[in-house]
Amino acid sequence: MIGYGRQEIRGDMRSRGGTSRSPAAGPRRWFHRWWLARSVRAKGLIVVAVPLIALVAVTSAGLVLEHSERQQRKIALAASALSAAAGQVLAQAINAETGLRGYAVTRDPLFLQPYNLGLAAINADLGLLRSTARQEGVSRQAQQITSTTNEVLDQLAVLRLEVRNGSSIYALIPGLEAQKMTMDLLRRQVARIAAGPLALALPRRASITRLEQADEVVDIAGLVLGLLAGLAGVALFTSGISRRVTAAAANADLLGEGRPLEPVEPSADDLGHLADSLIRAGGLLAGRAAERDRPRLALLAAIVDSSDDAIVSSSVDGLITSWNPGAERIYGYSADEAVGQDTGLVLQADVRGEEAAVLSALVARDGRQSGVGSLQRDAVQQRKDGTSVPVSVMLSTIRDDKGTLIGTSSIGRDITEPLRAAAELRSRMDDLERANQNLETFTYSVSHDLRAPLRSMAGFSAALVEDCADELGADGLDYVARIQAASARMAALIEDLLHLSRLWRTELQNVQPVDLSAEVSRIVGDLRLGTPDRTVRVTVQDHVLAPADPVLIRSVLENLVGNAWKFTSRRDDASIEFGTRPTKDAAVTYFVRDNGAGFDPAYADKLFAPFERLHATSEFPGTGVGLASVRQIVERHGGQVWAEGAVGAGATFSFTLNAKDTS
Amino acid sequence: MTSRSILLVEDSPDDEALTLRAMKKNHIMNDITVAHDGAEALEFLFPGDGAADGAALPGLVLLDLKLPKVDGLEVLRRIRADQRTAIVPVVVLTSSKEQEDILDSYHSGANGYVRKPVTFAGFSDAVNTLSTFWLQLNEEAPEHVRTTG
Numbered sequence: 159m160i161g162y163g164r165q166e167i168r169g170d171m172r173s174r175g176g177t178s179r180s181p182a183a184g185p186r187r188w189f190h191r192w193w194l195a196r197s198v199r200a201k202g203l204i205v206v207a208v209p210l211i212a213l214v215a216v217t218s219a220g221l222v223l224e225h226s227e228r229q230q231r232k233i234a235l236a237a238s239a240l241s242a243a244a245g246q247v248l249a250q251a252i253n254a255e256t257g258l259r260g261y262a263v264t265r266d267p268l269f270l271q272p273y274n275l276g277l278a279a280i281n282a283d284l285g286l287l288r289s290t291a292r293q294e295g296v297s298r299q300a301q302q303i304t305s306t307t308n309e310v311l312d313q314l315a316v317l318r319l320e321v322r323n324g325s326s327i328y329a330l331i332p333g334l335e336a337q338k339m340t341m342d343l344l345r346r347q348v349a350r351i352a353a354g355p356l357a358l359a360l361p362r363r364a365s366i367t368r369l370e371q372a373d374e375v376v377d378i379a380g381l382v383l384g385l386l387a388g389l390a391g392v393a394l395f396t397s398g399i400s401r402r403v404t405a406a407a408a409n410a411d412l413l414g415e416g417r418p419l420e421p422v423e424p425s426a427d428d429l430g431h432l433a434d435s436l437i438r439a440g441g442l443l444a445g446r447a448a449e450r451d452r453p454r455l456a457l458l459a460a461i462v463d464s465s466d467d468a469i470v471s472s473s474v475d476g477l478i479t480s481w482n483p484g485a486e487r488i489y490g491y492s493a494d495e496a497v498g499q500d501t502g503l504v505l506q507a508d509v510r511g512e513e514a515a516v517l518s519a520l521v522a523r524d525g526r527q528s529g530v531g532s533l534q535r536d537a538v539q540q541r542k543d544g545t546s547v548p549v550s551v552m553l554s555t556i557r558d559d560k561g562t563l564i565g566t567s568s569i570g571r572d573i574t575e576p577l578r579a580a581a582e583l584r585s586r587m588d589d590l591e592r593a594n595q596n597l598e599t600f601t602y603s604v605s606h607d608l609r610a611p612l613r614s615m616a617g618f619s620a621a622l623v624e625d626c627a628d629e630l631g632a633d634g635l636d637y638v639a640r641i642q643a644a645s646a647r648m649a650a651l652i653e654d655l656l657h658l659s660r661l662w663r664t665e666l667q668n669v670q671p672v673d674l675s676a677e678v679s680r681i682v683g684d685l686r687l688g689t690p691d692r693t694v695r696v697t698v699q700d701h702v703l704a705p706a707d708p709v710l711i712r713s714v715l716e717n718l719v720g721n722a723w724k725f726t727s728r729r730d731d732a733s734i735e736f737g738t739r740p741t742k743d744a745a746v747t748y749f750v751r752d753n754g755a756g757f758d759p760a761y762a763d764k765l766f767a768p769f770e771r772l773h774a775t776s777e778f779p780g781t782g783v784g785l786a787s788v789r790q791i792v793e794r795h796g797g798q799v800w801a802e803g804a805v806g807a808g809a810t811f812s813f814t815l816n817a818k819d820t821s
Numbered sequence: 822m823t824s825r826s827i828l829l830v831e832d833s834p835d836d837e838a839l840t841l842r843a844m845k846k847n848h849i850m851n852d853i854t855v856a857h858d859g860a861e862a863l864e865f866l867f868p869g870d871g872a873a874d875g876a877a878l879p880g881l882v883l884l885d886l887k888l889p890k891v892d893g894l895e896v897l898r899r900i901r902a903d904q905r906t907a908i909v910p911v912v913v914l915t916s917s918k919e920q921e922d923i924l925d926s927y928h929s930g931a932n933g934y935v936r937k938p939v940t941f942a943g944f945s946d947a948v949n950t951l952s953t954f955w956l957q958l959n960e961e962a963p964e965h966v967r968t969t970g
Contacts, residue, residue: 602919606916606917606919607916609916609937609939610833610835610836610916611835612939613835613836613839613916613937613938613939613941613944614833614835614836616939616940616941617835617839617842617940617941617944618835618838618839618941619941620940620941620942621839621842621941642940645939645940646939646940649939649940656918
């Protein structure tokens with residue numbers, strides 16, 4: 159299916175040739191083949207030569223005809239000139255004869271005038287006749303006329319002398335008769351020489367007419383022939399060259415796109431070679447593609463076979479055409495059982511119609527566009543044993559390389575386990591949610607309910623001291639004091655616990671730019687008021703603004719600055735610094751640094767856990783909840799908090815904030 | 822002035838004892854009636870069908886919120902709903918600092934909200950301040966307004 163080979167096309171052409179060999183088609187086929195076998199140059203020459211030859215032939219024929227027509231006209235003209243010249247000679251001779259006869263009868267020399275005129279002109283006329291006759295090749299006849307004319311003139315001259323000498327008319331008769339006979343001879347000769355050209359001229363005129371007609375016919379024929387030959391040339395060019403060049407170009411495009419080539423008529427000319435080369439190239443490419451595809455196809459088959467998913471293909475009419483081992487495992491049907499069955503095999507009866515609708519909707523889409531030819535859906539399907547199995551199905555249309563739909567494929571995954579896992583996850587999430595809520599409620603109510611007994615402990619131990627101090631003695635009072643201290647510490651713990659639980663529950667709502675510098679200065683002011691005997695050098699960077707919840711961020715700063723204040727209490731040169739420093743990712747890091755007691759970095763991660771303390775309460779008082787709520791608040795703001803320090807070398811608490819301004 | 826009594830609504834015997842001790846320490850000599858749950862408090866305020874007569878009405882009610890049977894907020898609402906007791910000063914004295922409780926109390930007509938301090942000193946101060954303010958400093962409503970509403 160990948161490409162047509164040259165051999166197939168040859169075979170195809172032969173079989174077509176065999177069926178169409180009818181008598182009428184024979185010559186035409188022969189010509190067709192002959193024409194195809196000519197090279198493009200020869201075809202070009204033929205295409206140009208055919209009308210050219212026709213034109214040359216017609217023009218030549220016209221020229222030949224015209225030439226012979228001119229000849230005929232010339233001949234006819236010459237013939238009439240000869241006849242005229244001969245007639246002129248005869249007329250002059252007759253003039254001379256007439257004049258002499260008048261003189262002989264009247265004896266009046268006046269009548270000799272025509273005679274003299276004839277004598278005077280006749281020699282010139284004879285010269286003209288002879289020259290004309292020489293041109294016409296009838297000099298002998300002209301010579302005869304000349305000599306006869308001279309004889310007539312001689313006889314007339316003798317008769318004139320006799321008349322002048324007074325001979326009687328009767329004595330003249332023999333001379334006259336002889337002269338008349340010569341004259342008759344001349345007449346005949348003239349008639350003959352005139353008749354000759356006339357005999358020639360008449361048929362020539364006919365042939366001129368014929369030639370003229372032939373000329374016209376040739377002209378028309380030439381026109382028609384030229385036109386036809388031109389048309390034939392155009393037709394041959396179109397059928398023999400343009401069409402095939404177009405076909406070759408189309409095939410070249412197909413080759414470029416890697417699609418199968420259209421078959422071409424075999425021919426021996428250059429275009430045929432070109433077309434054949436394209437077909438051969440297509441065949442080679444297809445062969446190489448097949449060669450190249452073989453391991454790929456084997457790989458694809460292995461992938462399909464080894465897949466745990468059910469990979470099933472079906473024909474356009476909904477019959478299963480392939481069924482992989484994954485499908486066997488999921489549905490329980492073997493490939494032999496399933497192939498050839500309707501795809502409804504694994505569909506539950508109530509969704510068969512729905513499935514068909516999904517499929518037809520899918521088929522209606524244009525599968526050429528990527529992603530559009532597929533459709534994902536989850537469905538409960540049926541195994542061979544009748545049990546149901548939840549399957550996530552990816553339906554796709556299968557199209558050949560021309561885009562024609564040839565079937566559908568479905569890749570089904572058994573989602574029993576993912577569904578179970580998702581349900582379990584959901585249930586665990588619910589449990590967690592519930593537990594979280596319980597914890598919050600618990601924390602809250604515990605912290606309340608714990609206060610009541612605390613109050614009793616504190617209250618009655620105070621009553622004990624007040625009312626029974628004497629009975630208690632020094633030791634007893636000391637014990638009561640410890641109970642009171644413990645109660646107070648527990649009260650503080652409960653306060654912090656409440657605070658923390660409130661943080662867990664509240665959402666970040668009121669984010670606005672807060673002047674952290676001003677907050678720190680205010681906190682330091684309060685601390686100074688609380689412990690007026692301390693000397694602490696405090697450095698606060700000016701105008702540090704950050705988007706934050708003002709109440710919460712104040713709590714953060716109170717904790718951090720308060721810690722710094724607390725942990726520097728044993729130093730005379732106590733120093734606390736608040737400021738910012740830029741970080742790699744353009745976010746700002748805020749820090750509170752002190753030169754106080756510091757901490758062991760090995761326990762840095764414990765600092766922020768609730769109730770974790772790195773120092774004894776007796777050393778530095780505190781509940782261990784402050785930093786836990788700092789972390790809680792900073793993380794609520796999308797930031798991070800961390801601590802650096804060493805025992806006796808101070809501590810630096812840094813944090814980032816990444817809250818969206820909601821004001 | 823000293824004749825006006827205090828109604829302490831408190832279910833915890835310890836808190837009751839501490840409150841009474843604080844009163845004594847602070848020399849508050851007013852009569853103190855203790856109701857141990859909401860029902861008892863209502864019974865005291867509204868004995869039988871009618872309310873306590875004018876003279877029997879307390880000058881101050883110290884009301885805990887978490888009470889058996891009828892809780893503090895309900896007691897407060899009943900006090901405010903009845904025109905005879907509508908203007909009796911009621912101060913909520915409780916362990917809770919929850920905003921919801923504070924808001925509910927004020928909405929239900931509490932005149933004050935005090936969180937019981939843990940230390941006795943603090944607690945004693947609070948009881949003293951409250952009693953002094955409501956029973957001595959604060960001017961009570963005239964008698965006829967109290968009875969006619």
